[in-house]
Amino acid sequence: MPINLNRFTAACGAPLMMLFCVLAGAPAMAAEAPEEPGSKVFQLDEMVVSADELRQDVETPNMEVIKPERFPMTLGSTLDTVLERQPGIQVQRIQQIGTAVDDDSIKIRGFGARRIKVTRNGRPLNTSGVAGGYFVDWTQIPLYNVDRVEVVKGVSDPRWGNVLGGVINLVLKEPPAQAPLTEIAGSYGSDQTYGLSFYHGWKPGRFQYSLAGRLLESDGYLWNGDQRFGNLDLHVGYDLPTATYLWADFLYSKVKKGFIVNNRVSKKYGDPAYDTPRNPDYPASDGEYMYGGMGAYAEPGSWWKKEKWLFEVGARQDMDRYGQLEVRYWQNHGDREAYNTQASSGRTFHKKFFDDRSYGAAGSYELDFHDHTLRAGLSYDHLKDDGDQNEPDDFRAPFRNGYYVAAKNLGAYAMTDLRFFSKKLWVTPGLRFESYDGVAGPGGKDELIPDVKMDGWAPSLKLTYHYQENSLVYVSLARALRMPTPPEHYWHYDPDDAGVDTSKLPFNKEDGFMLQAGWRVQLPSKTQIEISPYYYSIDDYIQFDLINFVAYNIENAKIYGVELQVSQQLPLGFSAFFNYTFQKTKTEGDPFVAQFINPSDRDFDQIPGAPEHMVNLGLQYKAKNGAKIAAFLHAVSSQDVIYNDNTLWDTDLRVREQDAYVTMDLEARYPIMDNLALNLFARNILDEDYQERFGYAAPGTTWGMGLSTKF
Numbered sequence: 001m002p003i004n005l006n007r008f009t010a011a012c013g014a015p016l017m018m019l020f021c022v023l024a025g026a027p028a029m030a031a032e033a034p035e036e037p038g039s040k041v042f043q044l045d046e047m048v049v050s051a052d053e054l055r056q057d058v059e060t061p062n063m064e065v066i067k068p069e070r071f072p073m074t075l076g077s078t079l080d081t082v083l084e085r086q087p088g089i090q091v092q093r094i095q096q097i098g099t100a101v102d103d104d105s106i107k108i109r110g111f112g113a114r115r116i117k118v119t120r121n122g123r124p125l126n127t128s129g130v131a132g133g134y135f136v137d138w139t140q141i142p143l144y145n146v147d148r149v150e151v152v153k154g155v156s157d158p159r160w161g162n163v164l165g166g167v168i169n170l171v172l173k174e175p176p177a178q179a180p181l182t183e184i185a186g187s188y189g190s191d192q193t194y195g196l197s198f199y200h201g202w203k204p205g206r207f208q209y210s211l212a213g214r215l216l217e218s219d220g221y222l223w224n225g226d227q228r229f230g231n232l233d234l235h236v237g238y239d240l241p242t243a244t245y246l247w248a249d250f251l252y253s254k255v256k257k258g259f260i261v262n263n264r265v266s267k268k269y270g271d272p273a274y275d276t277p278r279n280p281d282y283p284a285s286d287g288e289y290m291y292g293g294m295g296a297y298a299e300p301g302s303w304w305k306k307e308k309w310l311f312e313v314g315a316r317q318d319m320d321r322y323g324q325l326e327v328r329y330w331q332n333h334g335d336r337e338a339y340n341t342q343a344s345s346g347r348t349f350h351k352k353f354f355d356d357r358s359y360g361a362a363g364s365y366e367l368d369f370h371d372h373t374l375r376a377g378l379s380y381d382h383l384k385d386d387g388d389q390n391e392p393d394d395f396r397a398p399f400r401n402g403y404y405v406a407a408k409n410l411g412a413y414a415m416t417d418l419r420f421f422s423k424k425l426w427v428t429p430g431l432r433f434e435s436y437d438g439v440a441g442p443g444g445k446d447e448l449i450p451d452v453k454m455d456g457w458a459p460s461l462k463l464t465y466h467y468q469e470n471s472l473v474y475v476s477l478a479r480a481l482r483m484p485t486p487p488e489h490y491w492h493y494d495p496d497d498a499g500v501d502t503s504k505l506p507f508n509k510e511d512g513f514m515l516q517a518g519w520r521v522q523l524p525s526k527t528q529i530e531i532s533p534y535y536y537s538i539d540d541y542i543q544f545d546l547i548n549f550v551a552y553n554i555e556n557a558k559i560y561g562v563e564l565q566v567s568q569q570l571p572l573g574f575s576a577f578f579n580y581t582f583q584k585t586k587t588e589g590d591p592f593v594a595q596f597i598n599p600s601d602r603d604f605d606q607i608p609g610a611p612e613h614m615v616n617l618g619l620q621y622k623a624k625n626g627a628k629i630a631a632f633l634h635a636v637s638s639q640d641v642i643y644n645d646n647t648l649w650d651t652d653l654r655v656r657e658q659d660a661y662v663t664m665d666l667e668a669r670y671p672i673m674d675n676l677a678l679n680l681f682a683r684n685i686l687d688e689d690y691q692e693r694f695g696y697a698a699p700g701t702t703w704g705m706g707l708s709t710k711f
Contacts, residue, residue, distance in 0.1 A: 068146065072084050075096060087565055092106075105693075113136040114485050116136070140253040142253075146173065147174065161432055175201030175202050183200075191699075196214070198213055211232075215229075224258040245317075258303050261299060293388075295345075302340040307336075337353070349395070354388065359381075380411075405487075415431070433456075473518065482542075555588050585607040601655040604642070
């Protein structure tokens with residue numbers, strides 16, 4: 001049942017009042033012993049951190065670190081679920097497991113996957129291979145061997161190129177030197193969801209290795225939404241006597257997913273039959289689109305399979321007082337097969353997509369001199385696929401096509417951390433060069449797609465004052481420069497496949513500025529407070545609209561907001577955290593709205609799907625034996641979206657309001673023995689009727705359980 005903002009406020013009011021009453025009494029608790037050096041409060045838990053992590057905390061103050069102890073317990077346990085309770089991050093999935101593969105599933109400060117860089121130990125993961133573009137396939141990013149997830153919000157320094165929203169970096173576990181470590185975990189939950197994962201690693205002397213894998217199977221809760229996928233990861237490394245570290249990584253993943261089938265008697269929003277399911281075994285919901293000549297609308301039995309190999313080799317050389325040099329080379333090989341029964345028309349669509357043939361190389365150099373640090377780097381990415389072909393049972397004539405657009409991206413940066421006043425004041429100027437060379441392939445030339453070249457320089461400046469341990473204030477200013485991605489390039493110039501022809505319009509890189517700041521303090525009472533305001537103004541903002549297969553420039557887009565976080569360690573084993581995000585967007589000069597939105601809605605001047613308020617609240621009890629029980633509240637205010645009645649090439653679009661919602665989750669962990677633990681969770685225990693993505697029903701109450709062991 002939809003809820004209004006009054007209920008949203010009322011549901012948060014009591015827990016928030018309790019938390020702030022506790023915080024108001026924090027000075028009275030100051031007599032407690034201050035925390036040990038090297039410890040830090042992370043939402044519900046206080047953890048020991050290394051000297052390197054403490055230094056990184058000052059180097060990148062706008063970075064949120066998420067340890068495995070803080071990963072939410074969910075059916076999927078994929079990267080999208082890890083981000084659910086973080087400030088400034090929106091989760092807008094079609095289905096909780098396996099369908100978060102498009103640009104809008106995860107947003108950082110209102111920016112989707114094309115403005116987010118996802119990396120694994122610094123190696124880029126979102127290349128050209130998912131749905132033809134920069135989309136992130138969250139199901140193929142495993143977490144079983146992750147030491148922590150680092151979320152860098154905004155343009156922090158020039159090390160990260162072509163991003164505005166931020167960077168999500170997965171830092172892998174270091175194999176232990178003392179003895180081999182083995183971890184095994186199994187789980188079962190709602191929708192016939194089964195999971196099994198393992199990790200084994202060791203560093204006997206100079207050689208190190210780790211082997212990890214995961215299997216997951218789920219029927220899903222939307223019509224035809226079943227998922228089957230697995231990952232396998234091998235890491236090897238060797239320390240040479242010359243202070244050289246060599247490594248190689250191999251990651252294999254295989255996925256088969258059903259396409260969600262439209263389950264509405266009427267697609268017309270507002271029609272009485274809109275909320276009536278065609279198949280009563282599943283909730284009324286929109287369906288997924290099958291792009292790439294697959295009949296567009298999925299029917300029962302439709303699926304795609306994806307198989308991908310990721311490979312990387314690298315070397316890091318410590319040159320003592322002459323600094324440290326690191327080089328790496330990576331390569332992808334990915335294929336996807338899609339099948340649509342289209343029984344209604346008596347036709348079978350069956351194609352194979354040679355999704356990803358990308359490769360790249362990067363090098364970086366770091367030198368400490370006196371109290372300062374110099375960094376410089378160079379990277380080259382060649383992002384491409386290898387076209388597609390019809391399979392023999394496809395009703396159409398045999399067909400084999402080459403790639404449409406490949407991107408050759410060159411980036412270079414230089415920056416310096418200048419430290420003054422006993423290293424309390426950090427001044428970090430930086431400069432990055434970024435270029436985009438988009439080359440039309442055989443398929444692109446057939447569609448009259450031109451080659452595109454763009455480049456630019458992006459200066460940045462960051463000031464950080466680290467006035468006491470775990471407490472600092474910073475401000476950062478940068479040019480917000482972003483080159484287009486291959487799918488934006490292609491769909492802007494394609495005149496016949498798109499529902500709207502934008503090929504004659506100018507197409508420019510995004511350019512503007514970003515200002516962000518932050519203040520973080522950790523009090524002796526084990527209270528941590530952080531406030532982070534931000535403001536973007538971006539000219540020629542590229543809007544990518546998959547309703548009509550079109551990418552185009554909006555004259556100007558502004559995104560601004562503030563994030564507030566409070567964490568409190570309480571007596572008797574209790575702890576609590578609260579975070580709140582306020583954000584606003586405003587656009588000017590949107591030609592798509594002016595031409596294709598219904599005249600009654602043409603005053604719409606926002607980026608769609610951006611809620612103004614988001615709240616997370618958690619309360620935990622931890623016993624002396626390590627047992628935990630925690631409750632979490634998640635609230636999102638209403639938001640405006642552009643809706644097409646789940647119909648492609650709809651040129652009479654309407655602005656709809658997506659209702660606010662509040663959900664509550666419970667989690668528990670109990671150590672059965674020293675090396676065996678039981679995990680239990682229940683999500684959406686209020687059984688809230690809500691949507692993360694407009695048109696797609698979210699599940700009611702779900703539950704799961706798991707056993708994990710390490711030895």
